[in-house]
Amino acid sequence: MSVEFTKIFGNSHLKALFSNAVSDNKLPHAIILEGASGSGRYTFALNIAAAALCNGMAKPCYGCKNCRLIFEGVCPDVSLTGLAEGKATIPVDAVREIRNDAQKVPVEGELKFYIIRDADKMTVQAQNALLKILEEPPSFVVFILISENSNLLLSTIRSRASTFRMQRFDDSELAEYVVSYNPKAQALKSSDEASFNRIIKAANGCIGSVLDNLDKRSLKCITDEYTMVTEMLTALCGSSKSDFMAFEDELPSKREELRDSLITLRSAVRDILALKRGSSAEILFFENADDIKRISKTMTLSSVVEIIDRIESTLNANEQNANVNLLKINFMNSLWKCVH
Numbered sequence: 001m002s003v004e005f006t007k008i009f010g011n012s013h014l015k016a017l018f019s020n021a022v023s024d025n026k027l028p029h030a031i032i033l034e035g036a037s038g039s040g041r042y043t044f045a046l047n048i049a050a051a052a053l054c055n056g057m058a059k060p061c062y063g064c065k066n067c068r069l070i071f072e073g074v075c076p077d078v079s080l081t082g083l084a085e086g087k088a089t090i091p092v093d094a095v096r097e098i099r100n101d102a103q104k105v106p107v108e109g110e111l112k113f114y115i116i117r118d119a120d121k122m123t124v125q126a127q128n129a130l131l132k133i134l135e136e137p138p139s140f141v142v143f144i145l146i147s148e149n150s151n152l153l154l155s156t157i158r159s160r161a162s163t164f165r166m167q168r169f170d171d172s173e174l175a176e177y178v179v180s181y182n183p184k185a186q187a188l189k190s191s192d193e194a195s196f197n198r199i200i201k202a203a204n205g206c207i208g209s210v211l212d213n214l215d216k217r218s219l220k221c222i223t224d225e226y227t228m229v230t231e232m233l234t235a236l237c238g239s240s241k242s243d244f245m246a247f248e249d250e251l252p253s254k255r256e257e258l259r260d261s262l263i264t265l266r267s268a269v270r271d272i273l274a275l276k277r278g279s280s281a282e283i284l285f286f287e288n289a290d291d292i293k294r295i296s297k298t299m300t301l302s303s304v305v306e307i308i309d310r311i312e313s314t315l316n317a318n319e320q321n322a323n324v325n326l327l328k329i330n331f332m333n334s335l336w337k338c339v340h
């Protein structure tokens with residue numbers, strides 16, 4: 001028998017660690033998988049559970065009954081918890097349920113798993129309830145806490161768990177990987193390489209985001225957004241306020257869509273900030289540094305910082321149900337004032 005995570009891309013360090021831990025029956029009772037959204041944390045959590053419960057030879061085999069049940073999300077020994085739809089926190093009741101259930105022996109194998117997504121969204125009360133069981137976990141239980149930032153968890157939880165960070169890929173690794181197995185990515189790369197590169201860049205090192213964008217968002221939408229943001233910033237540095245204000249119509253009037261556009265705009269302005277500061281940070285939005293220089297010629301460092309402030313406060317106001325049309329006008333006016 002061997003443990004090989006054949007369907008996990010990259011992360012060779014984590015794969016080696018967990019391969020040994022599963023083979024030696026030495027999985028920690030509490031695991032924190034940390035990484036950005038789309039970095040494959042959840043998939044990796046399922047793979048750890050599958051490797052431990054698989055009945056095949058090369059584990060996880062993805063074909064035996066346990067593997068199939070796990071990846072279908074219906075294995076009785078692998079419980080999944082996370083934010084309920086529309087909720088901002090995971091309540092203590094959800095953790096109490098886990099705590100009661102965790103006392104019962106596994107149905108199929110030697111171990112049972114509790115995977116908690118957005119674990120840092122557990123209320124303090126919920127985390128304290130979890131802590132009680134982490135202090136004396138039943139020998140057959142493994143908790144996998146998925147978090148974007150484990151520092152948001154109570155230090156008492158962190159001290160009882162082993163934290164592992166998912167790998168962040170650079171653009172060339174991501175590109176190579178998606179092209180190697182995703183037909184849509186292959187087709188796009190050969191027909192329209194600029195758009196393909198834009199999707200890779202927009203993913204910010206996360207494989208899940210690339211796949212999402214290939215599947216869900218139309219390419220036209222990504223390309224239009226890129227053009228809109230670069231033209232809007234160019235107009236912001238120009239001399240005609242009315243030309244710039246015309247971009248108000250380009251900003252979406254639906255709250256959710258406005259948020260997405262503002263976030264895109266923010267990543268573009270962060271690139272400008274990094275360049276002005278002479279930082280060696282990776283460019284996240286623009287295709288190259290020359291584009292940034294051309295667009296931001298007339299912006300000073302302090303005006304760029306102010307623009308980011310305006311974007312942040314507008315994002316907040318948008319979350320708090322401010323009138324969207326009014327918000328857009330105020331936002332555009334305040335951006336103009338930052339630069340002129």
Ligand SMILES: [Zn+2]
Pocket residue numbers: 053054055056059060061062063064065066067068
């Ligand atoms: Zn299997």
